[in-house]
Amino acid sequence: MKSVLPVLTIVGAIFAIWYGAAVWLNAPWAHDVAARADRVLSLPELVADTWAQDKPKLPAPHQVAVELWDTVVGKSITSKRSLVYHAWITLSASLLGFVMGTVLGFALALGIVYNRVMDMSVMPWVIASQTIPILAIAPMIIVVLNAVGLSGLLPKAMISMYLSFFPIVVGMVKGLRSPDGMQLDQMRTWNGSRMQEFFKLRLPSSMPYLFTSMKIAMAASLVGAIVGELPTGAVAGLGARLLAGSYYGQTIQIWSALIMAAALAAAAVALIGLMQRVVLKRMGLS
Amino acid sequence: MIWLVLGIAVWAGGWALNVWLAGRAKSTATSLAVPVVFGLTLVVIWECLVRGLEISPVLLPPPTAIGARFAASTGVLWEDFVQTVIKGALSGYVIGCLAALGVALLADRFVFLRRGLLPVGNFVAALPIIGLAPIMVMWFGFDWQSKAAIVVVMVFFPLLVNTVQGLQASEVMQRDLMRTYAAGYWTTLIKLRLPAAMPFIFNGLKIATTLALIGAIVAEFFGSPIRGMGFRISTSVGQLALDLVWAEILVAAIAGSAFYGAVALIERAVTFWHPSQRRRT
Secondary structure (H helix, E strand, O other): OOOHHHHHHHHHHHHHHHHHHHHHHHHHHHHHHHHHOOOOOOHHHHHHHHOOOOOOOOOOHHHHHHHHHHHHOOOOOOOOOOHHHHHHHHHHHHHHHHHHHHHHHHHHHHHHHHOHHHHHHHHHHHHHHHHOOHHHHHHHHHHHHHHHOOOOHHHHHHHHHHHHHHHHHHHHHHHHOOOOHHHHHHHHHOOOOHHHHHHHHHHHHHHHHHHHHHHHHHHHHHHHHHHHHOOOOOOOOHHHHHHHHHHHOOHHHHHHHHHHHHHHHHHHHHHHHHHHHHHHHHHOOO | OHHHHHHHHHHHHHHHHHHHHHHOOOOHHHHHHHHHHHHHHHHHHHHHHHHHOOOOOOOOOOHHHHHHHHHHOHHHHHHHHHHHHHHHHHHHHHHHHHHHHHHHHHHHHOHHHHHHHHHHHHHHHOOOHHHHHHHHHHHHOOOHHHHHHHHHHHHHHHHHHHHHHHHOOOOHHHHHHHHHOOOOHHHHHHHHHHHHHHHHHHHHHHHHHHHHHHHHHHHHOOOOOOOOHHHHHHHHHHOOOHHHHHHHHHHHHHHHHHHHHHHHHHHHHHOOOOOOOOOOO
16 A cells, blocks of 8 residues: 555656647647647647647547547447447457467477477477567468468467467476475375376466466467557457558547557456466465 | 478478487587477478478468578668668667666665556556557657657566666665675665666566567558568568568567577676576586
8 A cells, every 4th residue: 555655646747747748749730720820829728729639749648538438438339430349359369369379388388397308399499489579470470361261360369379378388387397396206205196296286386377477478469469450451459440540640549549458458467467366365375 | 292291201300309319418419409400390391381282482482482582682681670670679779778777776766756666667568568659650750760769668668677676686684784884875786786686687678679679660560661671571461472571580580589699698798696597517
């Protein structure tokens, strides 16, 4: 509770800077319009104008809030102008990709922990795969999969999967190896089979690592889905909203899509955090 | 058909070789050879599959075609590399990292700022910041300045969070010792706390290398002058010149790995004392 006041102060400062920057960035346009009408703007007029332009360089927070309210609550969710509709398209792709990435990451981690050859040959490539700016491949993956006949959800989910499997692999390898030699020896003195060792010792002790990695993976898979929507000229989804907004100079639309994406990411990560708390508490780990 | 058989043979051979290598005593040579064999096997299988199944080069060009294209268009690739990596990613990376270090030092000095900034920073680090790219393009124009700007924002928060954490990594006992030496804030910072924070800082720097390249390339999808890796990728996909796209990806992969490797090498030199860097004997 000690940090409530400082956090509020910082958030307040961000809003203050935002409003100030809106005045500063939108002022030239306001002056131009005024000069054409042969008027000189007084300071209050200038501020009022810069916070209420149609296509501002930086929309003021309340403009974004109004746009959000209009497109989230004001439109029916099946309408193509509803932000909920676009958010759902992005979210469904990233959730599918997240699940696929988690399964793949878990399988790879199992292989790496239990098979020495895989440990030595796959692990370096898993790490190398992330030094490659993989999002750059996104347009190509989508075009190629389109040509094979796959379109819609799955190509975007593949990109999300590629981004999200890595944190899971790294986290789970660490987690499955976290029981120390003493505990493994104990299992052996009880004549535990490999299956028992896995289910009674390795898997439970990897849970804290799993949830931490899942949070990172979820955030990454949302980024993957958004970028996956960019280059294909996709007509729906938050990425498509960003692209359309940048083509037509609709800055308010860009910002509302951004805020929506941020809210989705925050909600998904918070949900995993909640699961983490419940599960770890029942396991007696936290 | 012959290609498919060859592919399966190479796969079996590579696997057997790796099993044999992994079974031998662990040394630098084997731990280097195993992943190399694995990678080469994958590339050969790729080539064999593309030829054997007669996959159209529009869908997936074979590695040999990509290599030929790479060799034939080094001029274009170099131009794109300079535009995207040197001008966009690298300048943004330097500015963003310096800014993050500065803010982290401030946040460390003032407890109030730290309490407020750390949760906000953690929150922002999980957001899809890449979405700011169109806005940056709108503000800073099509050239590399807008790419550098998005890179600055992308690398800022991970490094900030890591650095603030790292500055608290020194133990109370060590700080007390510095006080008994009558060391002031700055001496303590330079002699004890910054060195102790280095593993954390380099962790953030390494995360930031990948983010910087991704930011610079993706920002070019939103508009760029007629050069740059992101520009080339998106236009070549439109022209179905997939071999050029793959050549760009190869450049991106090499640049990304080299960037990461360079930071990792500096890390090894700076944090030689840390347990994770010590040579295992």
